[in-house]
Amino acid sequence: MNNADTRLPAGTVLAIVSAGILSFEICLTRIFSIQHWHHLSAGIIALVLLGFGSSASIMAVFAPFFSRYYRLAGWLFIFLFLISIPLSMQVANSIPFNMLALPWQLEQLGYLAAIVLCFLTPFFFGGAYIALIFMQMSHVFGRLYAVDLLGAATGICLVLLLLESGSLENAILLSMTLAGLGLCMQSNHWPQRLLSGVVALCLIYCSWQFKLINVYANDFKELPVQLAQQKARLEWQRDSSNARLSLVSSPAQHSAPGLSINSVANLPDQWHLFADGDSRQALLANVTNFNALRESLLFAPYLIASRRPNVVVLPSNQHWNAWTAIAAGAERVDLISDNRDYLKLFTTPNAIFDQFRLPELVEGRVSNPRAFFERGHEKYDLIVQHISNYQYGGASQQINYGVTREALRQMWRKLTPSGVIGIFVRQSEQPREQLKIISTLAAALGSELGQLSHHLIVLRDWNTSAILVTKSPLQDTHISHIKAWSKRWAFDIDALPGLSAADTNKFHVKPDNLAFHAIQALLEDGAGYQSNYLYQIQPATDDQPFFHHFFRWQSLPQILEQTGERWPLFVGWGYLLSLACLAVMLVLAWLLILLPLCRQPLRQAVSGNTLACIRYFACLGLGFMLVEMQFIFLFRRILDTATLAFAAVILGMLIGTGTGSFLVHRFKIRSDYLKWFYLCLALMVLLISHGIELFIDLTNEWSISMRFGLVAIVTLTPAILMGLFLPIGIRLVRTAGPGVTAWAWGINGFASVAGVMLTPLLAIHFGFTTIMLVALCSYLLAVLSLPKSLGVNT
Numbered sequence: 001m002n003n004a005d006t007r008l009p010a011g012t013v014l015a016i017v018s019a020g021i022l023s024f025e026i027c028l029t030r031i032f033s034i035q036h037w038h039h040l041s042a043g044i045i046a047l048v049l050l051g052f053g054s055s056a057s058i059m060a061v062f063a064p065f066f067s068r069y070y071r072l073a074g075w076l077f078i079f080l081f082l083i084s085i086p087l088s089m090q091v092a093n094s095i096p097f098n099m100l101a102l103p104w105q106l107e108q109l110g111y112l113a114a115i116v117l118c119f120l121t122p123f124f125f126g127g128a129y130i131a132l133i134f135m136q137m138s139h140v141f142g143r144l145y146a147v148d149l150l151g152a153a154t155g156i157c158l159v160l161l162l163l164e165s166g167s168l169e170n171a172i173l174l175s176m177t178l179a180g181l182g183l184c185m186q187s188n189h190w191p192q193r194l195l196s197g198v199v200a201l202c203l204i205y206c207s208w209q210f211k212l213i214n215v216y217a218n219d220f221k222e223l224p225v226q227l228a229q230q231k232a233r234l235e236w237q238r239d240s241s242n243a244r245l246s247l248v249s250s251p252a253q254h255s256a257p258g259l260s261i262n263s264v265a266n267l268p269d270q271w272h273l274f275a276d277g278d279s280r281q282a283l284l285a286n287v288t289n290f291n292a293l294r295e296s297l298l299f300a301p302y303l304i305a306s307r308r309p310n311v312v313v314l315p316s317n318q319h320w321n322a323w324t325a326i327a328a329g330a331e332r333v334d335l336i337s338d339n340r341d342y343l344k345l346f347t348t349p350n351a352i353f354d355q356f357r358l359p360e361l362v363e364g365r366v367s368n369p370r371a372f373f374e375r376g377h378e379k380y381d382l383i384v385q386h387i388s389n390y391q392y393g394g395a396s397q398q399i400n401y402g403v404t405r406e407a408l409r410q411m412w413r414k415l416t417p418s419g420v421i422g423i424f425v426r427q428s429e430q431p432r433e434q435l436k437i438i439s440t441l442a443a444a445l446g447s448e449l450g451q452l453s454h455h456l457i458v459l460r461d462w463n464t465s466a467i468l469v470t471k472s473p474l475q476d477t478h479i480s481h482i483k484a485w486s487k488r489w490a491f492d493i494d495a496l497p498g499l500s501a502a503d504t505n506k507f508h509v510k511p512d513n514l515a516f517h518a519i520q521a522l523l524e525d526g527a528g529y530q531s532n533y534l535y536q537i538q539p540a541t542d543d544q545p546f547f548h549h550f551f552r553w554q555s556l557p558q559i560l561e562q563t564g565e566r567w568p569l570f571v572g573w574g575y576l577l578s579l580a581c582l583a584v585m586l587v588l589a590w591l592l593i594l595l596p597l598c599r600q601p602l603r604q605a606v607s608g609n610t611l612a613c614i615r616y617f618a619c620l621g622l623g624f625m626l627v628e629m630q631f632i633f634l635f636r637r638i639l640d641t642a643t644l645a646f647a648a649v650i651l652g653m654l655i656g657t658g659t660g661s662f663l664v665h666r667f668k669i670r671s672d673y674l675k676w677f678y679l680c681l682a683l684m685v686l687l688i689s690h691g692i693e694l695f696i697d698l699t700n701e702w703s704i705s706m707r708f709g710l711v712a713i714v715t716l717t718p719a720i721l722m723g724l725f726l727p728i729g730i731r732l733v734r735t736a737g738p739g740v741t742a743w744a745w746g747i748n749g750f751a752s753v754a755g756v757m758l759t760p761l762l763a764i765h766f767g768f769t770t771i772m773l774v775a776l777c778s779y780l781l782a783v784l785s786l787p788k789s790l791g792v793n794t
Contacts, residue, residue, distance in 0.1 A: 010133065010137065010144075011143065012185060013074075013078075013185045014144060014147055014151065015147045015148065015150060015151025015154070016178055016185065017126060017151070017179065017182040018147075018148045018151035019151045019152060019154045019158065020081070020176075020177075021048070021122075021123065021126040021127075021130075021152070021155070021175075022152040022155040022156050022159075023155040023156065023159035023174055023175045023178065024085060024175035025044060025045070026155075026156060026163075026171070026241075027168065027172050027175060028044050028047075028119060030168050030171075030215070030241075030244070031089070033243070033276045034215050034216070034244050034276045035093075035218050035277075036097070036218065045625075046753045046756040047119060047123065048123045049621075049625075050123075050588075050589075050750070050753050051122070051123025051124040051126070051127045052127035052130070052131070052745075053127075053592065053746045053748075053752075053753065054124060054127075055123075055125070055127035055128035055746075056127065056128075056742045056743065056745045056746030056749060057592040057593065057596055058128070059128060059132060059739075059746075060135075060596035060602060060739045060740070060742040060743035060746060061596050061599055061602075061739075063739030063742060064739075066132055066135070066136075067738055070136050071188065073132055074129055074133070074186050075183065075187060075196070077125050077132065078125075078129055078182050078186055079183055081122055081126040082176060082179035082180055082183060082200060082203060084125055085122050085172065085176055085207075085213070086176070086203070086206075086207040086212040086213050087121075089118075089172075089212065089213055089215075090212055091118045092115045092118040095115055095118075096111060097114075097115055097218070099112075102573070103568030103573045104565070104568070127749070130148060131745055131746070134730075134741055134742065134745055135741045135742040135745075138734035138738060138741040140665060141661075141665070141727055141731065141741070142661045142662060142731070143661075143665040145661040145723075145726065145727055145730075146659065146661040146662035146665070146723075147658070148658070149654040149655070149657050149658030150658045152654050153650070153651050153655050153658070156647060156651055156654070157647075157651065158174060160643075160647055163239060164241060167239050168215055168239040169208075169213055169215065171239075172213045173208060173213065176200075180200025180203070180204055183196045183199070183200050184196045184197045215244075217276070218277075221277040221278050222278050222279075223248070223274045223278065224277070226248055226250050226253055226272060226274075227248060227250075229252045229253055230252055231250070231252065232248055232249070232252070232253070233248065233249050233250075234246060234248055235247045235248065236353075240339065240341055241643040242338065242339045243275040243276050243342075244275070245273060245275060245341055246273070246274045246277065247271055247274075247353075248272050249271045250271075250272060253272065254267045254282070255270065255280060255281070255282035256292060256296065257282075257296065257317055258297030258298045258424075258464050259295060259296050259297075260296065260461070260489035260490055260491065261461070261462075261490050261507070262489050262490045263291075263292060263296075263489065265289070265291035266289065266292065268285065268286070268289070268292065268323075269285040270282045270283055271283050273319075273342075273345070279388075281316075281317050281319060282317075282319065283319045283345070283346065283353075284323050285355040285356055286355055287323050290323075290327035293320075293324045294327055295489050296324065297424070297459060297460075297461050297464055297466050298321060298466075299324055299327070299328065300457075300459055300466050300482070300491070301384065301420050302324070302325070303478075303482060303485055304420055304457070304478045305328075305382045305418070305419075306381040306382075306416070306419075308330065309325070309329075309330050309381035310330070310331055310378070310379070310380050310381050310382075310416075311325045311330045311332070311334070311381065311384065312334045312336060312372075312378075312380045312382070312383050312384070312414075313325070313333065313335050313384045314336050314369045314384065314385040315336065315337050315369070315386070316385075316386035316388065317386055319358070321384055322358050322362050325362075325384075326358075326359060326362070331361065332361055333358075333361060333362045334362075334363050334364075334378075335363070335365065336365050336368075336369050336372050337364065337366065338366065338367065338368050339366075343365075343366060346358050347363065347364035348364075368401075368636070368637075369385070369401075370401055370402070370407060371637070371638070371639075371696075373410050373414055374700055375700040375701060376414070379414060379415065379416045380414055380415060380416065380419060381416050381418065381419050382419065382421075382422060383414065383415065383420075383421050383422070384422045385403070385421075385422070385423050385424070386423075386424045387400060387402075387403060387424070387425040387426075387433060387437070388426065388548075398547065399545045399547060399636075400540075400545060400546040400547075401542065401545050401637060402546075403423065403437055403440055403540060404440065404540045404541050404542050404545050405539055405540065405541050405542075406444075406542045408421070408441060408444040409445070412444070412471070415471045416471070417471060418470075418472055419470075419471045420469065420471070421468070422467070422468050423467040423468075423469075424465070424466050425465050426465075427463060427515075428570075429570070430535070430570060431514055431519075432535045432537065433550075434465045434467060435518055435519070435522055435533070435535075435537040436537040436539075436540065436550070437467055438452075438456070438458075438467065438519060438522055438523075439526065439530055439538060440546070441467075441469055442522075442523070442526055442539070444539070445469070453497060453523045454473045454474060454497055455471075455472075455474060456468070456469055456495050456496075456523075457469075457470075457474070457482060457493075457495060458494040458495035458496075458515070458519060459486060459491045459492065459493055459494070460491065460515065461491055461508055465494070479496060479497060479498065482496060483503075490507040491507065492505055492507050494515045494516045495516070495519045499516075501513060501517070518533075534552070534555045534558060535550035535551070536549065536550045541767075543767040543768050543769055544763065544766075551571045551575055579761070581757060582754070585754065586754060589750035589751075589753065592746070592750065593614060593743075593746065593750060596739065596743045596746075597610065599739070601737065602737070602743065605737050605739070605740050606733075606740060606743075612785055613740075613747070615781065615782070616729055616782050616786055617726075617744045617745075617748045617751070618747050618748070618750070618751035619751070619778040619781045620725050620729065620748055620751070620782050621747070621748040621750065621751030621753075621754075622752070622754055622755045622758075622775075623722075623779040623782070624657075624755065625752045625759070626758070626771050626774055626775035626778065627685060627772075627775045628649060628650070628653050629755070629756060629771070630689070630768055630771045630775065631649045631653075631688070631715055632646055632649045633763065633768060634688075634689065634692050634768065635711045635715075637692065637696060638695055638696055638699055638707055638710070639704070644708060645711070647708075648711040648712045648715065649711065649715050651712050651715075652711065652712040652713065652715030652716040653715055653716075653722075654719075655719070656717065656718070656720045656722070657720070657722055658723060659716075660719065660720040660722065660723020660724045661724075661726070663720070663723075664723075664724055664731070665727065669728065671731075671732065671786060674725065674728065674783050674786060675783050677724055677725075678779055681718055681722065681779060682780075684717060685718055685772060685775070686776075688718065689772050722779075725782065729744065730744060730745075732786075759771055
């Protein structure tokens, strides 16, 4: 090997390219969210790692060839990574993929596979460059791995800053710019660097000028449909790390959530706000007539709340809810959202949107709901919350911490003695969401209430259910008021003290009056009814939060019999798709792991230790990703947004792992110390997982930047220990040849893919505690296999 290959510039290029790869990974979560309804963050991480693993397998097969043409191959891989970013986006945009039609049109599976292959390409070439450097310079793997991870952490920070500045396309340009800079630095001499720079600038300029990297919502989402209406116009748009907000004026379209079918009131003037091209919300302009607001299902909680209530509105449809509270005579209204740009639209002075500004009694609070209640000391007369009903994509993995047993107890403590919790949920054709919420209410408040039925009201229209729980038992005046109002505005009652079947299912008729009978049976025999019901409706907890997953395998024959061709809507096909993807990925990963063994030199190099190598590096990849994903889920409760939790945990993991890798390189840490490192790691992970409530209490009054720093530091500490394992393993196998190094790196990548895809499935079925135990068992198996399997003389 040439001595020039070990100089600092090789590590510098590696750091720059890694920053470009990770920044594009973050951008891709936003691209998928805008184009295909769901950000698929777990799928994106799996896609990146699959690209790394498959490229490492190819590098292992052709190790002698790439070692011979190391410089040229490195330049070519960076160039292909750079050019594949705009090309993959253009090709993916041309694929007519409709996620909503996926269960019924088999060709959609082909379109989905094509999109996956498109976006796999940049990560394949980026991963090939990383594998090439590791393979060629395996004697300093610890240092290079540290540089790789620190560069990736830098890329995450840069792209988050750009996303917050308001443009996703600029963030994608950052990824291309970093790749172009790496291309220049990979060249040996200044003329070559100049030529590489010109090539990179031309590619970046063409991508920007010809809008090759622009991101649009697909034609099946709400935003494109509304923009196709006559005189519809996009008035304002802004990107952030949370969402792309788009504001549309359209005189032909009006929203009226929960409006009575008997209402003849004129709707207020309104524009529509879209989040990622979907989830339409009405922004009401110049509201002077409150009739439409009072004749909506959203007004129901105010019938039994205090006369001038203090109201808190949790995320979703907040502008309409705020005006509804004003129509009811609220004294104060707090709007809670983790999107600062969203709240600024109607809570701060703005020349463009001043017509939507809410009165001064309404205050916007930037926070997630759990953090807001944990940090606040106010008492409220009414807490309003909306729960979305997802029917598509990977939505079974969407988590809601707002309706867990612990969250509802927390809300309960924030109510005044006459307070009310109002939860609005979109209905499925067969009752699921509302039953799970009622089960959780019974589990959370049973000891406080005695009989939930004396505190519970459930109303519905054709699309939405309103679940109201009062802190004090319902009085006869409340009951008569609800009955009269519901009859006047044609809302059906599914639960109310003294209600009979004859009083229900009159206006929005449902077959067999399912909702009423299911709620009654659930209130009478909670645990028994939950275990026998067609869908999974057990109470949600912080360990097993409210997933949009209700499928039970034992109910499949009955569902097929009852629903026929519509069965995917009822079983949660996103969950089945996740299982299918995991199965396909495992088969593909196993084939690609075995592929390099077709070469006789590599097969001889690992002879007798093949399964041991696979076990060691696979256990590390699986355990690492399980810990990382669990931390992301856990720390969402400390930070105000899921994006900040993702960024803080990834940042801490990358810096910590990089530090551990550097320590192995610097101090030549011996492999027989791993069992002690494992014990320390297990203790730290257990303490962090079970100490989350302590962290929450500690940081209640902290600023968001201080909490972000704490999460990064807490994550960094066990990550340093996790960063010791892989470099030590690579040091033990690198003497067998560069191909073995690439092969081991690929095994680790494939197992990491499995860990990413397995985490939400484990959480759905068994909870986050199980994820932690599986992760620790994976590391334990790696430690136990190391001395025996690799024959190391320490």
